[in-house]
Amino acid sequence: QLSSTFYDTSCPNALSTIKSGVDAAVMQEARTGASLLRMHFHDCFVHGCDGSVLLNDTSGEQSSPPNKGSLRRFDVIDSIKAQVEAVCPGVVSCADILAVAARDSVVALGGPSWTVLLGRRDSTASFPSETTDLPAPTSSLQQLLSLFSNKNLDATDMVALSGAHTIGQAQCSNFNDHIYNDTNIDAAFATSLQANCPASGSTSLAPLDTMTPTTFDNDYYTNLMSQKGLLHSDQELFNNGSTDSTVSNFASSASAFTSAFTAAMVKMGNLSPLTGTDGEIRLACGIVNSS
Numbered sequence: 377q378l379s380s381t382f383y384d385t386s387c388p389n390a391l392s393t394i395k396s397g398v399d400a401a402v403m404q405e406a407r408t409g410a411s412l413l414r415m416h417f418h419d420c421f422v423h424g425c426d427g428s429v430l431l432n433d434t435s436g437e438q439s440s441p442p443n444k445g446s447l448r449r450f451d452v453i454d455s456i457k458a459q460v461e462a463v464c465p466g467v468v469s470c471a472d473i474l475a476v477a478a479r480d481s482v483v484a485l486g487g488p489s490w491t492v493l494l495g496r497r498d499s500t501a502s503f504p505s506e507t508t509d510l511p512a513p514t515s516s517l518q519q520l521l522s523l524f525s526n527k528n529l530d531a532t533d534m535v536a537l538s539g540a541h542t543i544g545q546a547q548c549s550n551f552n553d554h555i556y557n558d559t560n561i562d563a564a565f566a567t568s569l570q571a572n573c574p575a576s577g578s579t580s581l582a583p584l585d586t587m588t589p590t591t592f593d594n595d596y597y598t599n600l601m602s603q604k605g606l607l608h609s610d611q612e613l614f615n616n617g618s619t620d621s622t623v624s625n626f627a628s629s630a631s632a633f634t635s636a637f638t639a640a641m642v643k644m645g646n647l648s649p650l651t652g653t654d655g656e657i658r659l660a661c662g663i664v665n666s667s
């Protein structure tokens with residue numbers, strides 16, 4: 377059972393320390409906010425929000441697709457953890473730091489705030505074989521719905537959480553097939569992306585939200601309605617299917633998007649946490665404690 381007041385007596389400065397660290401990192405590079413939000417998603421979908429994605433293990437989650445060569449800014453979480461350890465040694469888990477950092481990242485980029493429930497503990501292992509629980513950019517709508525439903529997240533949650541693609545960047549290899557071979561894409565948009573992305577794929581980057589890549593807003597949904605989704609999986613949400621009406625609702629109502637997104641983030645943040653005496657409070661987020 378997580379609680380918003382979990383550190384109120386044991387570490388009253390935990391939340392402000394995390395926020396300062398996130399604000400400084402996002403000020404230096406706006407994309408960091410996107411990277412931390414995604415990291416929390418990839419933590420929660422793989423064996424629950426247990427900090428397992430943070431373990432810097434050469435055969436762990438970080439080394440498995442879709443994380444390898446893609447998840448970034450672990451250094452920011454490591455440095456925030458060091459600052460939190462300096463004020464309250466051995467108290468605040470890495471899984472909680474990541475959940476709060478994801479929220480603070482959204483806020484730093486102009487998005488909504490929500491209350492993060494706390495009290496997660498950290499795993500003592502990484503679960504690379506479970507990264508298959510994560511969706512792929514090639515996923516169909518049915519696959520997306522089923523991967524989220526496996527985590528008790530419904531279609532509205534899935535569409536709302538996908539709105540995270542209002543910020544951040546993707547590598548050409550994750551959308552080359554969409555811009556060269558799919559037909560449900562705006563022709564001028566596809567042509568302009570092809571200039572920096574060969575048909576065979578590459579590590580070149582393009583913004584997930586072509587309009588406002590460093591502002592957390594609802595433009596992502598407007599893009600989908602004009603066939604300007606960057607990933608095949610993005611455009612699946614508005615492709616004459618069952619989620620079209622939710623996309624148009626979120627495109628036309630920033631408040632409908634905000635309330636659905638924040639509610640879904642809380643739900644995602646509750647996925648199978650370790651609590652009580654399970655797991656541990658890691659002393660450094662990249663490695664399990666030595667026994």
Ligand code: HEM
Nearest residue numbers: 410411414417446511512513537540544545546547550609
């Ligand atoms: C619905 C299924 C989803 C799929 C198929 C998907 C897939 C992807 C892919 C392929 C990338 C680009 C990675 C790269 O090229 O290195 C990406 C980036 C990103 N994703 Fe998702 N994602 C999904 C849902 C989510 C959710 C639920 C969140 C958070 C709540 C999220 C947040 C992000 C962010 C913020 C980025 C940009 C990261 C950066 O710039 O470092 N995604 N996603």
